[in-house]
Amino acid sequence: MSSAFEDLQKKLKQLPGLGFRSAERLALHLLVERPNRLPELVESLQRAASQVRRCTVCGGLAEAEVCGICSDPERDPSLICVVEQVLDQAALERSSAHRGLYHVLHGKLSPINGVGPEELNLESLAGRLASGNIRELVLALPNDVEGEATCHFITENLVPEGVAVTRIGFGLPSGGGVFYADPVTLKSALESRRRYS
Amino acid sequence: MSSAFEDLQKKLKQLPGLGFRSAERLALHLLVERPNRLPELVESLQRAASQVRRCTVCGGLAEAEVCGICSDPERDPSLICVVEQVLDQAALERSSAHRGLYHVLHGKLSPINGVGPEELNLESLAGRLASGNIRELVLALPNDVEGEATCHFITENLVPEGVAVTRIGFGLPSGGGVFYADPVTLKSALESRRRYS
Incomplete structure (x- = not known):
């Protein structure tokens, strides 16, 4: 060949x-x-690589300092949904069930794989929570051991008094990630969120 | 996003x-x-786009005028296997069952889709067959209506006397049970039955 x-x-x-x-x-x-698709794909890859970066507020994808969701005045800035990865954020956006902002951790706590709190986008979450402007933190992390540990860590260490912590609810299949769920399942999971801890 | x-x-x-x-x-x-994989992928795409071209002899992939298979002195130049696409050639190469050369048509005759003989890599096949150096032409085209029509066209119009034309056998795939085979496969398997022992 x-x-x-x-x-x-x-x-x-x-x-x-x-x-x-x-x-x-x-x-x-x-x-x-x-x-003819090859140069188009190359151009698209290069443009995305040069233009797409992390939002300095939420850690999601952005083409400016702050992403379109964080800078959208229509969204509720007192409600933050914590997700493991950008794919989860994209799936939730497709469900249109969350009208607040996001915080993308880019992973979950996993001591076995050497992922500690420092490896995750947690410092800026602490900063957002400490600002006093947050009413509710929705934990949209998977219900596996690592997701559980991450929820626990956030609740114990980062959440000041006065912030309600909830976790998205049943509807998500056990072991299944947010990314794979369909919009209806995600909507019901958000609606049935319950107080955590 | x-x-x-x-x-x-x-x-x-x-x-x-x-x-x-x-x-x-x-x-x-x-x-x-x-x-870090993105620039590597871009480079690989660009290098392939600039270096890979069609072999002027067989129509397969080449990085020079003539591809590595056509210029391999170990292969039998009097035996040509006709395939629809480069993927078919690659699959046959993996089987190591063909020691001759190839001819890639880049399609099959399909009047409904506007694919006539001019759209296929047939002119150079005619030239190769007319050279007098070909002993056998193996048609490795699919056994659907279009493959059938293409085999027919080649045999009727391009093959000079003295060249044996064969077609690869059709039947049950290796390891496949009769129960799982589709009716068309079973029909051709029965039709191509051979005396046993």
């Missing part, structure tokens, strides 16, 4: 969800079937 | 085998989880 082709196939195979066959198919699609 | 992010997600979703969720996951992987 071709070594540049095999290299591309290898690079594609490293990406999540792509196996050997799908990487091969993608590479051929971009090189043989639809070669 | 971010418009550069959404644009990247849209571009990824256009690729074969990628749905909305997998495109979103890929985009986030490249932007948030493993940002």
Whole structure:
């Protein structure tokens, strides 16, 4: 075949969800079937890499200092929903069930994998909570051991008095991440949120 | 979220085998989880786009005028295997069962979809067959209506006397039970039955 082709196939195979066959198919699609898509994809990748950064407030994706959600005056700034990753935030946004802001941790506590509080986006959450402007903190973390530990850590260490802590409720299948849930499930999970601790 | 992010997600979703969720996951992987992979992928795409081209002999992938298979002196140049696409060639190469050369048509005849003989890589196949150096032409095209029509067209119009034309066998895949096979496969398996012992 071709070594540049095999290299591309290898690079594609490293990406999540792509196996050997799908990487091969993608590479051929971009090189043989639809070669005009390749420069478009390259441009899109480069533009995203240069423009997309972390929101300094919530840690989500932004193209400016502060993301579009954090700077949206229509949203309730006293209500913060804590999520593990940007994918979870995107899934919640699709459900339109949360009208407050977010805080993206970019992970969950996992001592086994060497993920401690310092590895997570927790310092800025502490700052937001200490501002005195937060009424409620909704914990939208998965209900596995690590999600549990993260909820516990936040509640014990970061939440000042006067802030209600809730956790999204039943409806989420055990062991299932927020990302995989459908909008209706997420909506009911948000509606059935209960006081935590 | 971010418009550069959404644009990247849209571009990824256009690729074969990628749905909305997998495109979103890929985009986030490249932007948030493993940002160092993005420039590597871009470089690999650009290198492949600039280096990979069609072999002027067989139509397969090459990094020079002629591909590595066509220029391999160990392979039998009198035996040509005709395939629909490069993916088919790659699958046959993995089987190590074909020691001759290839000819990649980049499609199959499909009047309904406006694919006539001019749209396929047939002219150079005619040239190779007319050279007088070909002993056998193996048609490794699918056994659907279009594959059938393509086999028929090649045999009727391009093959000079003295060239044996064969077609790969159809039947039950290795390890596949009769119970799981579809009716068309079973029909061709029965039709291509051979005397046993």
